[in-house]
Amino acid sequence: MEYRVPFGVRAHSYSEEEITEALRIMRGSEPLTQGQNLREFEREIGRFANVPFAYGISSATAGLEIAASLCQLSEGDEVVIPAHTYTSSAYPFAKRGAAIVWADIDPITRVVTAETLESCVSARTKVIVVPHLYGYGVEMQEIMDLAQRYQALVIEDAAQAIGVRIGDAMAGTFGDAGVFSFHSHKNLTTLGEGGVLVTHDTKWGEIIPELRHNGHRPYSDDRSDYWIPAMTDVVLPKLNGEPIWPMNCCLGELACGIGIKLLARIDEINSKKRDRALHVIDSLVDFPELVFHREPSSRHNYYLLAARLDGVSRDQFIRRMAHHHSVQCVVQYYPLYRYPFYRELGFGEAVVPETDKFYDNMVSFPFSHVLSEHQIDYVIEATRETLAWLRAQ
Ligand SMILES: Cc1ncc(COP(=O)(O)O)c(C=O)c1O
Numbered sequence: 001m002e003y004r005v006p007f008g009v010r011a012h013s014y015s016e017e018e019i020t021e022a023l024r025i026m027r028g029s030e031p032l033t034q035g036q037n038l039r040e041f042e043r044e045i046g047r048f049a050n051v052p053f054a055y056g057i058s059s060a061t062a063g064l065e066i067a068a069s070l071c072q073l074s075e076g077d078e079v080v081i082p083a084h085t086y087t088s089s090a091y092p093f094a095k096r097g098a099a100i101v102w103a104d105i106d107p108i109t110r111v112v113t114a115e116t117l118e119s120c121v122s123a124r125t126k127v128i129v130v131p132h133l134y135g136y137g138v139e140m141q142e143i144m145d146l147a148q149r150y151q152a153l154v155i156e157d158a159a160q161a162i163g164v165r166i167g168d169a170m171a172g173t174f175g176d177a178g179v180f181s182f183h184s185h186k187n188l189t190t191l192g193e194g195g196v197l198v199t200h201d202t203k204w205g206e207i208i209p210e211l212r213h214n215g216h217r218p219y220s221d222d223r224s225d226y227w228i229p230a231m232t233d234v235v236l237p238k239l240n241g242e243p244i245w246p247m248n249c250c251l252g253e254l255a256c257g258i259g260i261k262l263l264a265r266i267d268e269i270n271s272k273k274r275d276r277a278l279h280v281i282d283s284l285v286d287f288p289e290l291v292f293h294r295e296p297s298s299r300h301n302y303y304l305l306a307a308r309l310d311g312v313s314r315d316q317f318i319r320r321m322a323h324h325h326s327v328q329c330v331v332q333y334y335p336l337y338r339y340p341f342y343r344e345l346g347f348g349e350a351v352v353p354e355t356d357k358f359y360d361n362m363v364s365f366p367f368s369h370v371l372s373e374h375q376i377d378y379v380i381e382a383t384r385e386t387l388a389w390l391r392a393q
Pocket residue numbers: 058059060061062085086088089131133157159160180181182183194195
């Protein structure tokens with residue numbers, strides 16, 4: 001079915017300057033991976049986020065795989081993760097033998113807090129995974145204090161939260177490592193796929209380049225017999241004396257070149273999205289049936305615009321929006337413990353009442369940057385009509 005306003009998974013369009021840059025790299029870049037665009041992109045992200053180590057990777061999921069490896073999990077370790085998140089926040093840890101303990105969310109911000117995590121954390125907790133879901137920056141300092149009390153590591157899933165500020169620091173930079181996604185739908189997309197893995201930890205930072213590229217380590221450049229004994233070394237990356245398997249998840253030059261350009265305007269992209277979100281929320285303020293999370297600061301980049309329906313049927317709302325108004329709303333972040341994937345692994349139980357209440361009543365509106373003002377105003381009108389219709393039922 002074609003929608004007048006589709007949900008869409010393309011975040012934004014590219015400027016002529018960005019398209020020209022892509023063509024320049026396509027025509028002349030040598031090499032097409034591991035070159036100067038990668039180095040510059042990493043330098044720029046490091047500066048933007050104020051972190052000493054930032055590595056371009058093929059996706060946030062690849063970054064979570066590496067981060068999970070760096071956590072060096074063993075039998076009996078538990079990893080605390082909110083049930084309300086995307087699946088790759090969780091399975092890289094399950095894959096490495098950890099038991100998953102599902103945490104609940106705060107009903108207002110729809111993300112974890114130190115309070116919602118506290119009942120899940122114990123002496124067995126090795127890692128706490130914190131997703132900045134919807135693009136809202138979680139209150140990190142209290143979570144860092146909690147983690148320190150239990151000597152747990154913290155991995156931030158900032159896949160949706162590029163450019164989000166929590167106080168003076170960026171989301172993704174409080175924990176032991178953080179990942180950002182540049183997938184097609186994200187506020188910054190490097191042509192469909194991509195990501196960055198960041199850390200302050202020197203030991204982690206030093207081996208990530210080997211982990212993301214098959215254990216390769218360059219020999220020094222001044223060998224005259226440059227082919228002896230091989231073109232590049234292959235090492236088994238080690239952390240605390242223990243080996244970690246490498247993989248290949250580099251980010252290509254074209255993606256990095258576009259990433260550099262987009263990073264220069266990410267604050268503008270985020271603030272336009274935020275203004276738009278506030279416009280929608282404020283235009284619907286006379287409909288208390290729709291409960292948004294309103295945050296006017298750079299703590300929220302409004303990657304998604306979600307709301308909980310109160311006192312009216314969510315499914316009836318989405319159905320009328322789709323079939324009567326041709327507006328494609330969706331639901332997001334099915335609580336992970338309900339998926340057969342996690343049930344089969346033995347992680348099918350959770351006590352997460354706020355997650356359940358939110359997910360079962362939530363709606364996510366079409367909200368990509370590529371939608372026109374006219375389309376957004378149409379969504380507002382359609383929503384008003386649908387809620388008035390639901391009231392009359
Ligand atoms: C919260 C969250 N974590 C992880 C990911 C995975 O990102 P990627 O598609 O870059 O692997 C996503 C992507 O949608 C996400 O939203």
